[in-house]
Amino acid sequence: MRNTLKTFTLLAALTAIFVGIGYSMAGLNGMLIAFGLAVAMNLFSYWNSDKIVLKMYRAAPVDDTHPDPRVRAYASDVRDLAARAQMPLPKIYIIDQDQPNAFATGRNPENAAVAATRGLLEMLDRREIRGVMAHELAHVKNRDTLTMTVTATIAGAISTLANLAAFSGMSGDGERRGPGLLGLVVMILAPIAAALVQMAISRSREYEADRAGAEISGDPEALASALRKIEAYAHGVRNPDAEANPATSHMFIINPLHGEGMDNLFSTHPSTANRVAALRELMGRRTA
Template sequence: MQNHLRTFTLLAALTALFVGAGYLIGGPTGMLLAFVFAAGMNLISYWNADKIVLKMYRAVEVDEQHPEPLIRNYAADTLELAQRAGLPRPRIYVIDQDQPNAFATGRDPQHAAVAATRGLLGMLDRREIRGVMAHELAHVKNRDTLTMTVTATIAGAIGALANFAFLFGGRDEEGRPTGMVGAIAVAILGPIAASLVQMAISRHREYAADAEGAAICGDPHALAAALQKIEAYARGGAYNPDAERNPATAHMFIINPLAGRKGDNLFSTHPATHNRVEALMALVGGMGVGAPAGRRATAVPVTRAQRGPWGS
């Protein structure tokens, strides 16, 4: 219940930002139009936000029968982890990007999808990939994906509204621009406010998904090692052009995909990686597990009670 209340509050805040921006640009009429647009966007996003985001990144669906061994193992392991978590069978995607990263999307566990880049599959070992996908499935299990995906679409719309503020600020009878102060306020404050809401959404949920993901795969070390490798690659200036074109989706990824070349990292959407690793290591003693970094994760037997509704 608390998670649903937090989700409603955050989505309401984003909608209010959008409606407020409409008022600053066009007065009461602009506010009304923005409200109608926001309501329609929320409805469309609820049903189609996952498809929109996957299309943004040109993600390709795969399964455990894929001819490439790397992708076949990735799909098979993801399905096994979903069974462990008691989740329905998710759709599995690959993104043709060199930057190592992954995200989950979908309005509920019954319509969930997970995606990983080829860069992630090529850089991490199988144990670390399992840790990453367990994290993404934790977002599905915690029902974070709806909020994260809809937030991406609404925050993106706020950014677009700010970009067009100067063009649609209105003119008086003599053709002079009106509402310039409001337009400037939208252009400056709109993206900042949207970024702050995204940051509030992501940081709390990333810690929770790390903990739940470690429980799903039974190996906190694997996820910690994966996070450190991905972070080290990101610090090297790895560039994701699709993410740069759609910065409002940054909070969906396991590690911030933005290179910051255009100031995108002014507001980080993720907790510091070293803090996430420390939190994962604190779980090791309590779980009584955790293989050394160089050792393969051993399979944990899956009981019938742990299997999802599609398992046998």
């Protein structure tokens, strides 16, 4: 119920931003058109946002019959962890990227997918990979993935429409037309507002998925070790697809954008040091 309300509130906020951009472009008619587009996009995103994101990253489905032993182990461990979590087995994907990272997607646990990059399988040991995938399964079990994938789709559309709003405010001879000042304000503020909506839901969700993932794997130290390694590599290895689609950055276990990592208002993820500290506190309680 809590996540359903969160998703509804998020979609309402993003829809309002989208409609505001429509008004800035063409007044009342633009607002009505934007509202219709937003409703259609929300419905489309509900059913298809996971497919959009997987296609965006050229993710390939795999299973435990794959010829690469690392991929077989990865798929086998996801199967085992899903059974431990008493949840349906999600579809399993691999992304051909050097950057170590992973994400989960899907509208519910019955229609979910998890994806890991080739870099993750190459740079982490099996125990650490299990810790990462348990974190992603926790997102699925907590029903975070609908919010994550729909947000990525609509936030990206908001940024695109905001750019169009800026250009629509100029006539062919370079003079402003329509609500020009409003259009300029929307162009600047709409992507920021969309990003803030993403951030509002991202950081607390990551702490919760760390905690629940540690319970699924039974090994908090493995996830803590994995987070430290991913943090060390991820910001030195670019992910071109994530850079081209920054609205999806909140979906990953570590921010995939180059140079990002501070725990501040404009970060979609908590700092890795804070996450590791929370996991160590959990380990302390387990051994007490």
